[in-house]
Amino acid sequence: xxxxxxxxxxxxxxxxxxxxxxxxxxxxxxxxxxxxxxxxxxxxxxxxxxxxxxxxxxxxxxxxxxxxxxxxxxxxxxxxxxxxxxxxxxxxxxxxxxxxxxxxxxxxxxxxxxxxxxxxxxxxxxxxxxxxxxxxxxxxxxxxxxxxxxxxxxxxxxxxxxxxxxxxxxxxxxxxxxxxxxxxxxxxxxxxxxxxxxxxxxxxxxxxxxxxxxxxxxxxxxxxxxxxxxxxxxxxxxxxxxxxxxxxxxxxxxxxxxxxxxxxxxxxxxxxxxxxxxxxxxxxxxxxxxxxxxxxxxxxxxxxxxxxxxxxxxxxxxxxxxxxxxxxxxxxxxxxxxxxxxxxxxxxxxxxxxx
Ligand code: SAH
Numbered sequence: 001x002x003x004x005x006x007x008x009x010x011x012x013x014x015x016x017x018x019x020x021x022x023x024x025x026x027x028x029x030x031x032x033x034x035x036x037x038x039x040x041x042x043x044x045x046x047x048x049x050x051x052x053x054x055x056x057x058x059x060x061x062x063x064x065x066x067x068x069x070x071x072x073x074x075x076x077x078x079x080x081x082x083x084x085x086x087x088x089x090x091x092x093x094x095x096x097x098x099x100x101x102x103x104x105x106x107x108x109x110x111x112x113x114x115x116x117x118x119x120x121x122x123x124x125x126x127x128x129x130x131x132x133x134x135x136x137x138x139x140x141x142x143x144x145x146x147x148x149x150x151x152x153x154x155x156x157x158x159x160x161x162x163x164x165x166x167x168x169x170x171x172x173x174x175x176x177x178x179x180x181x182x183x184x185x186x187x188x189x190x191x192x193x194x195x196x197x198x199x200x201x202x203x204x205x206x207x208x209x210x211x212x213x214x215x216x217x218x219x220x221x222x223x224x225x226x227x228x229x230x231x232x233x234x235x236x237x238x239x240x241x242x243x244x245x246x247x248x249x250x251x252x253x254x255x256x257x258x259x260x261x262x263x264x265x266x267x268x269x270x271x272x273x274x275x276x277x278x279x280x281x282x283x284x285x286x287x288x289x290x291x292x293x294x295x296x297x298x299x300x301x302x303x304x305x306x307x308x309x310x311x312x313x314x315x316x317x318x319x320x321x322x323x324x325x326x327x328x329x330x331x332x333x334x335x336x337x338x339x340x341x342x343x344x345x346x347x348x349x350x351x352x353x354x355x
Pocket of ligand 1: 030
């Protein structure tokens with residue numbers, strides 16, 4: 001039995017021909033009625049996957065301390081913005097606000113905005129953050145701010161669509177989703193002209209090359225906000241420090257990998273983030289980009305061990321150790337997850353990342 005989203009996609013493809021991979025991912029995740037994120041809370045044991053803030057409160061607490069440090073380095077502006085992109089259940093922001101709320105003057109000066117497309121997740125965020133004054137925006141381009149900003153996002157960029165390209169003997173091809181014998185299938189067709197700007201400097205033939213115009217647009221909009229208002233951006237996600245070839249698109253359901261073209265709209269689709277190419281976009285807008293580091297380096301520099309010890313002294317549960325190990329250990333999330341930080345308008349060393 002086809003789901004309503006599958007029926008919709010079939011009709012689209014029958015009418016207009018195969019869909020570019022990026023448009024397919026966009027529909028599967030964010031179709032207004034049937035998209036994966038629009039219809040559910042996907043996190044936790046009962047859901048499909050989990051994320052750092054859902055694993056341990058220590059993650060958000062350290063980012064809270066990092067934000068306070070940045071605010072102080074910015075000269076404690078009387079008015080400023082904290083903006084989170086793709087806040088999920090609101091857990092990260094809730095852990096951050098618990099920490100920053102202890103700093104005199106911080107919450108009086110801060111305007112907090114969550115950028116979220118999903119009505120279901122927006123409801124969860126509203127509940128967990130009910131004691132704070134929060135604004136929401138469905139996208140970054142309609143944000144109208146006039147003061148310095150700290151923009152953060154955890155496991156957000158990986159959810160934005162990508163395209164698959166491949167250099168064959170006859171030239172560059174692009175991956176589409178079509179229908180063959182009644183089934184959704186991948187097919188390779190000629191490159192759409194706007195993707196020519198995203199081709200790699202060095203080519204490896206017949207290997208998948210991932211590009212994400214959506215991520216470039218998003219990160220450029222963030223950098224432009226910082227360019228106009230000054231501030232700092234911090235994005236944490238799985239991905240690579242150097243651009244390389246390879247197919248990293250994956251579908252996840254019930255904490256296991258599944259087929260990308262099955263259960264469309266009912267499984268999460270993500271891919272690794274190419275931080276080198278995003279750095280280029282951010283530099284073009286005039287931001288300073290810090291050295292991309294690993295999550296383990298970032299959390300250790302911010303004092304994850306000391307925070308763990310402090311929580312144990314006040315009787316934290318033994319599971320706290322396990323959670324922190326998962327975030328930091330090299331063979332778990334510690335090395336796979338990278339920290340991408342950029343800023344505009346200040347001379348500053350940013351804790352946890354090197355300039
Ligand atoms: N940051 C959270 C959730 C990560 S999941 C955490 O670490 O737990 C991805 C989040 O991005 C979800 O909240 C999803 O609804 C949101 N999202 C996906 N695409 C988006 C888009 N185009 N604009 C804004 N939010 C989006």
